[in-house]
Amino acid sequence: MRLDKASDIEREIEIAKLKKALLAKQKATTPEETNAYAEGVMGEMLTVKQANAWVQEALKRPDPKMLFGSLWYEGEVGILFASNNLGKSILAVQIAEGVARGQATLPLPVTATPKKVLYIDCELSDKQFQIRYTAGNQVYRFSDNFLRAEINRKKLLEGYSMTELVLRAIESHIRQHQVEVIILDNISALRNDLEKTTDAGDLMMGLQQFQDEHEISILLLAHTPKVQSNQPITDNHLAGSKMLMNLTDSAFTIGCSQQDSGMRYIKQIKVRNSDKRYDAENVIVCEIRKENAFLGFHFLAYEAERHHLQQTGANTRDEELSLVRQMMKDGYSQRQMVEKMSISLGKVNKLVKLIADQDREEAVKRAA
Incomplete structure (x- = not known):
């Protein structure tokens, strides 16, 4: 950042240039003088160099660093x-x-x-x-x-x-x-x-x-x-x-996931400094919770956005629990459940945990 004395000098130079330009405009009394002033100002609006010169000058400066992965870079x-x-x-x-x-x-x-x-x-x-x-x-x-x-x-x-x-x-x-x-x-x-x-x-x-x-x-x-x-x-x-x-x-x-009210996903829409990595096929799925007194997003998985949109004829929560319970009995992995049910891994994980909680509660009731 230009925050030193040199920057102050540059600023004074720019002010002096502006004053000089204004003075030239005030003194421009003929059409020729006015046109000369206008051409001088307009000419400075564009900086023109050979393409190779632009590349060589840019090579002398470091590449921008990531501030939030490839979603936001320095200088943007x-x-x-x-x-x-x-x-x-x-x-x-x-x-x-x-x-x-x-x-x-x-x-x-x-x-x-x-x-x-x-x-x-x-x-x-x-x-x-x-x-x-x-x-x-x-x-x-x-x-x-x-x-x-x-x-x-x-x-x-x-x-x-x-x-x-x-x-x-x-x-x-x-x-x-x-x-x-x-x-x-x-x-x-x-x-x-x-x-x-x-x-x-x-x-x-x-x-x-x-x-x-x-x-x-x-x-x-x-x-x-x-x-x-x-x-x-x-x-x-x-x-x-x-x-x-x-x-x-x-x-x-x-975006708000339709699988769970507490789930969110982050999607990349526009990028100039790298490839688009977090598009519709690879959104960042998160949940919001407070941890160590800090309210924030917590990563769950990378998934396709379509898994988090409202699906026509989607199963109810009870139906999903019943399907997952049956697939657990049949030895399905969570990845296989994702493919079978066309839902996200994060949601399958939540359903598996909910079934485990239900089973523990049922065991406590039977023991009482």
């Missing part, structure tokens, strides 16, 4: 989107903590070194946040690299948009705290009218410019309209203009 503007109450904020805080510590989140590696993270929370109050990360007298201790912020709406200024004010505040804290990663929960805090292509485009290009200038990584959280339980999630489910998806570097989503 990424989007995490999902319907309400599926755990977007829970997963985002978990990702932030993993990046702050330089530790893997779920089975997804963090290859970057620990980074200073600023998590802008527009969803939870401080009390709600505290409740999520305490259990009785046990309090989870976050990394010191993890900074959380709330928007102070009493400080709104007339004549400035929420986007302008928040970005200026972020810039101030980037310099003050040497922040390297920003997570914004959620994007609607900056602008509500994201259905309009121009507004969505302006916002995303503004964030990309902001990201380039400060050499930071940004993750935006966004809502989706309610997704039909029998439909796979696609990029079309992201709420707002299509421009949001077009201008982001990476995108991933959370």
Whole structure:
């Protein structure tokens, strides 16, 4: 990050250039002078080099490191989107903590070194946040690299948009705290009218410019309209203009498994820095639970998304238990049950555990 005296000098140079350009414009009194000024400004809008030169210059810089496996890399503007109450904020805080510590989140590696993270929370109050990360007298201790912020709406200024004010505040804290990663929960805090292509485009290009200038990584959280339980999630489910998806570097989503109300799956929607690994045939199946006072996603399996969608004519829970019980008697493995019943391994495992619990309860009753 450019946070030293050299960066201040560069900033002063840019300001001087801008003043010089404005002065040239003021002095341009003839059409020829005005055209010369316009051509000079427009010419600087594009940096043109041979393709080989671009490649050679890029080779001198290190490849971007993983912040959340192949779902989000350093230097990217990424989007995490999902319907309400599926755990977007829970997963985002978990990702932030993993990046702050330089530790893997779920089975997804963090290859970057620990980074200073600023998590802008527009969803939870401080009390709600505290409740999520305490259990009785046990309090989870976050990394010191993890900074959380709330928007102070009493400080709104007339004549400035929420986007302008928040970005200026972020810039101030980037310099003050040497922040390297920003997570914004959620994007609607900056602008509500994201259905309009121009507004969505302006916002995303503004964030990309902001990201380039400060050499930071940004993750935006966004809502989706309610997704039909029998439909796979696609990029079309992201709420707002299509421009949001077009201008982001990476995108991933959370789906609700129809096999169990406590199960979720994470699906990769867009990727630029690697192959798409967690597509519809290989989603990351998890459950949400609190462990050691930390509410988070816990890995269960990699499975096809179709196993977690509503199936026409699906068996009831009692029917599934009966089928699994019979297959256990017949010596089926859990993998064979998955193939036979067309359900996920995670669900088979839960059914097997439930049958074991039922058998123990029945044994206790008989002994009493």
